[in-house]
Amino acid sequence: MSAIARLVYAYFTSTRLACVLSGGGILLFVVSLVVVFGMPQPEDMVVFASAGQLAFFLGSSNMPLMAGRLSQGLAARLLPQGRLKLLLSMMVTVALVALPVVLLTPFAVIAGTIKVGVAVDVARLAADPKLRSFVIDMTLVIYTSLCILAGWLYLAMWFVTSQRNSAGFSKALVIIVFLVLAPTQEINDPSSDAWTNLLQLGIAWIVFGTIFLAWPRLKNWRTRSWIPGLFPRAWAARSAGQEIDLMLGTHNPWMYIGALLVPVFLATRIGQFSPAVWLYMLTIFSAVNGAISGQAAERSRALWLRAGWSRSELFARVEASFTRHNSFVLGVLLVLMFGIGWYEGQPVAMLAAGLPLLILGTATSTYLGLMLTRGVRWPEALLALALMLTLMTLPLMLDARAPNVTAVVALEVILAIVAIVLRFVARSRWAAIDWTECRRPRDARLAPG
Amino acid sequence: MFVLKPQSGIPIYRQLLEQVRRMVASGQLAPGTELPSVRELAIQHAVNPMTVSKAYSLLEAEGLLERNRGRPMTVANRPKNAAQLSRRLQQVRPLLEQTVLAAKQLELSEADLLKAIREIWEE
Amino acid sequence: MADATVQGSHLSKSFGQRSVIDDLSFEVAPGEVIGLLGKNGAGKTTLLELMLGFTPPTSGTVNVFGHPSQRLPGAVKSRVGFVPQQDELLDQLTVADQLRVIESFYSHWDGELIERLCREWNVNTAARIKDLSVGERQKLSILLAFGQRPHLLVLDEPVASLDPLARRQFLEQLVEISADGERAVIFSSHIVSDIERLANRIWILKNGRLDWQGDLDSLKDSIVRLHIRGAAEAVAGVEVPGAISLRREAGFATAVVRDWNPEVLQSFQGAHAVNVEVESLGLEEIFLELHR
Numbered sequence: 001m002s003a004i005a006r007l008v009y010a011y012f013t014s015t016r017l018a019c020v021l022s023g024g025g026i027l028l029f030v031v032s033l034v035v036v037f038g039m040p041q042p043e044d045m046v047v048f049a050s051a052g053q054l055a056f057f058l059g060s061s062n063m064p065l066m067a068g069r070l071s072q073g074l075a076a077r078l079l080p081q082g083r084l085k086l087l088l089s090m091m092v093t094v095a096l097v098a099l100p101v102v103l104l105t106p107f108a109v110i111a112g113t114i115k116v117g118v119a120v121d122v123a124r125l126a127a128d129p130k131l132r133s134f135v136i137d138m139t140l141v142i143y144t145s146l147c148i149l150a151g152w153l154y155l156a157m158w159f160v161t162s163q164r165n166s167a168g169f170s171k172a173l174v175i176i177v178f179l180v181l182a183p184t185q186e187i188n189d190p191s192s193d194a195w196t197n198l199l200q201l202g203i204a205w206i207v208f209g210t211i212f213l214a215w216p217r218l219k220n221w222r223t224r225s226w227i228p229g230l231f232p233r234a235w236a237a238r239s240a241g242q243e244i245d246l247m248l249g250t251h252n253p254w255m256y257i258g259a260l261l262v263p264v265f266l267a268t269r270i271g272q273f274s275p276a277v278w279l280y281m282l283t284i285f286s287a288v289n290g291a292i293s294g295q296a297a298e299r300s301r302a303l304w305l306r307a308g309w310s311r312s313e314l315f316a317r318v319e320a321s322f323t324r325h326n327s328f329v330l331g332v333l334l335v336l337m338f339g340i341g342w343y344e345g346q347p348v349a350m351l352a353a354g355l356p357l358l359i360l361g362t363a364t365s366t367y368l369g370l371m372l373t374r375g376v377r378w379p380e381a382l383l384a385l386a387l388m389l390t391l392m393t394l395p396l397m398l399d400a401r402a403p404n405v406t407a408v409v410a411l412e413v414i415l416a417i418v419a420i421v422l423r424f425v426a427r428s429r430w431a432a433i434d435w436t437e438c439r440r441p442r443d444a445r446l447a448p449g
Numbered sequence: 450m451f452v453l454k455p456q457s458g459i460p461i462y463r464q465l466l467e468q469v470r471r472m473v474a475s476g477q478l479a480p481g482t483e484l485p486s487v488r489e490l491a492i493q494h495a496v497n498p499m500t501v502s503k504a505y506s507l508l509e510a511e512g513l514l515e516r517n518r519g520r521p522m523t524v525a526n527r528p529k530n531a532a533q534l535s536r537r538l539q540q541v542r543p544l545l546e547q548t549v550l551a552a553k554q555l556e557l558s559e560a561d562l563l564k565a566i567r568e569i570w571e572e
Numbered sequence: 573m574a575d576a577t578v579q580g581s582h583l584s585k586s587f588g589q590r591s592v593i594d595d596l597s598f599e600v601a602p603g604e605v606i607g608l609l610g611k612n613g614a615g616k617t618t619l620l621e622l623m624l625g626f627t628p629p630t631s632g633t634v635n636v637f638g639h640p641s642q643r644l645p646g647a648v649k650s651r652v653g654f655v656p657q658q659d660e661l662l663d664q665l666t667v668a669d670q671l672r673v674i675e676s677f678y679s680h681w682d683g684e685l686i687e688r689l690c691r692e693w694n695v696n697t698a699a700r701i702k703d704l705s706v707g708e709r710q711k712l713s714i715l716l717a718f719g720q721r722p723h724l725l726v727l728d729e730p731v732a733s734l735d736p737l738a739r740r741q742f743l744e745q746l747v748e749i750s751a752d753g754e755r756a757v758i759f760s761s762h763i764v765s766d767i768e769r770l771a772n773r774i775w776i777l778k779n780g781r782l783d784w785q786g787d788l789d790s791l792k793d794s795i796v797r798l799h800i801r802g803a804a805e806a807v808a809g810v811e812v813p814g815a816i817s818l819r820r821e822a823g824f825a826t827a828v829v830r831d832w833n834p835e836v837l838q839s840f841q842g843a844h845a846v847n848v849e850v851e852s853l854g855l856e857e858i859f860l861e862l863h864r
Binding site: 455456458459463487491494495496497499500554 | 748801
């Protein structure tokens with residue numbers, strides 16, 4: 001039992017930043033709850049409390065990586081009941097991270113009634129059975145939904161942080177797409193209640209838990225004779241002379257494209273979406289596509305040692321390699337956009353705005369990734385966040401009844417300028433790149449696709 | 450007290466055996482002297498304790514060492530007698546063999562060698 | 573033996589068509605320190621992984637404390653310590669946090685020992701693991717295995733990145749651990765001098781089989797180098813039974829012999845009219861000769 005507690009504590013306090021986020025988040029949350037009765041605008045409390053909840057969640061964002069590393073290790077297989085305790089610690093974390101909302105819901109309801117002007121008699125409110133059951137129901141629904149969401153987000157983070165190559169990103173993409181699809185489904189068909197959610201949670205955890213606990217045994221089956229034959233390692237380097245691409249991980253865009261097509265295909269099966277949602281999804285894909293350039297810096301060290309290039313020449317070649325890889329994917333995305341657009345009869349304006357949007361999505365994220373020569377620090381993280389938000393807002397702006405074309409065009413122009421600036425910054429950083437500041441190359445051991 | 454060379458071709462326990470024998474025979478280890486415990490010696494030289502205890506057990510079987518309950522091994526009290534002589538000669542025999550072999554390789558005669566030995570003895 | 577710590581019987585392991593371990597049988601008793609030697613790729617890591625149940629054998633069995641290695645119960649696992657070749661530390665944590673996380677899994681953790689070793693080995697408990705050097709990471713990996721005072725300690729190249737001082741400290745601690753004679757240690761290393769100090773049994777793994785499995789002392793007595801001198805014709809005609817290698821020049825020959833019996837020395841010298849000098853070899857030399 002103490003192992004599980006200690007693990008959960010470690011997830012929330014792994015780094016100094018994590019401590020700040022977790023502790024600060026909780027503090028912010030609690031303070032905002034306490035202060036609600038003194039606030040003129042009680043709904044502000046909800047904003048602060050939600051920010052606190054988000055910070056608390058981010059504080060535990062190292063959990064997938066840590067739990068994953070522990071479960072993959074050989075020594076971890078010797079820890080008494082190691083896998084079981086790890087699994088339980090993950091479940092506890094998910095349950096814990098969504099817990100603040102349990103407190104938030106009744107307070108939000110009270111804040112709502114305060115706003116409406118009803119007399120604040122909390123005791124009487126609490127005694128009202130109808131109000132009580134309403135609050136309890138809503139709390140349960142929100143809590144279970146949040147648990148589901150948190151679980152999927154952790155899984156997506158696991159794929160991104162543990163593999164950090166195109167395969168990892170693809171897998172994370174599949175999950176993100178589902179996360180995007182599921183709420184839109186809900187909006188079309190709002191039938192979720194606590195029990196459906198609990199059922200969903202239960203099934204998800206049982207499946208995950210079984211695979212997790214049985215993973216060693218499953219892995220052992222793979223080493224037996226016939227199964228490897230089913231999964232030939234044929235995807236490995238076939239192109240001759242493209243050593244640069246091999247070392248950077250960009251030698252095989254088709255694998256990535258294949259992984260892309262799966263969620264798109266599923267989405268077409270599942271339902272009708274507005275053109276904007278399609279564009280939104282494709283934009284996310286294009287942004288993530290560029291993000292694999294984030295590893296370029298540390299992977300290029302070996303390249304630089306072996307070839308007679310200066311750092312600037314190295315940058316030029318790395319840029320060329322990623323451009324080649326990304327243009328394949330971008331091409332497919334554009335075909336998809338036009339194909340779906342033609343099939344669904346979308347307005348020309350949408351397509352006209354979508355073309356540069358997808359290109360810009362890839363370009364900005366590629367150069368942002370190339371800029372990461374000193375690990376991910378605050379400026380880069382904030383920039384990435386801002387870029388992502390902008391890219392995501394644009395399709396939604398286009399979805400309005402009378403879209404503000406000027407605003408859209410203006411934003412796209414700004415994005416183009418940003419891409420150029422980022423390229424400039426990336427190039428100048430690479431001219432003076434210091435490889436000891438990149439992440440340790442030993443992490444690359446976890447990588448090759 | 451002892452010099453142990455783990456990388457030698459001679460097993461460590463035997464090195465210890467020979468050194469203790471030599472030191473007892475020469476009187477360097479007087480009867481009643483306490484030897485370091487197995488654990489102390491093992492840690493000091495960073496060698497396997499079982500090696501040390503093997504050597505100690507063999508020495509005890511030979512009668513050179515005595516085990517005392519709760520205390521480390523001590524050198525046994527043994528009177529010097531003629532049997533000791535052959536044992537002491539056994540100690541120098543390997544050295545003598547090497548010397549003789551070298552002499553033969555250098556094509557020295559037996560008389561030359563004995564003369565040289567006498568000179569050294571009288572120094 | 574009734575209470576063997578580890579027991580393997582006709583153990584084999586293949587990966588697809590490639591056979592890595594071939595029909596191994598062995599026993600490890602408490603109090604033994606076993607040095608596992610072998611070329612790179614000889615199967616040392618695979619053997620250790622088989623012993624600890626990380627991978628199932630293709631055929632044969634291996635038991636730890638009487639239980640099949642694939643199905644070790646929690647109580648048995650808490651008596652086993654393992655130091656892997658590649659460390660499995662969590663980069664984000666501090667050293668102290670990592671120690672506490674692993675400690676929480678065991679009911680009998682020797683905190684004082686770990687504290688003392690951290691001091692003696694110069695391990696900064698407040699440092700972040702991602703800032704540690706490779707040697708410090710290895711020291712921490714070793715500490716994590718020592719903490720629960722295991723009855724079976726398995727180490728896979730534990731000192732490859734340690735400087736000589738750190739290695740000597742580690743050896744001294746290992747000596748302390750094995751001093752009570754109740755714990756078994758199996759360690760594979762390329763640093764033959766360490767094994768020579770510490771092991772009392774040697775396993776030499778060659779081409780998937782145990783080429784030698786026995787006491788270190790007997791190994792040193794068994795494999796010797798003979799320097800044979802005499803008249804040219806006599807030397808030319810010498811045949812050395814059981815020789816692993818034989819090199820002849822005029823009037824001089826060198827042979828490395830396996831299963832040497834000192835009693836045959838006299839008769840051998842007499843029969844061939846030669847002079848033989850017997851040289852005993854250190855472990856590294858023995859290893860090299862066996863792999864020529």
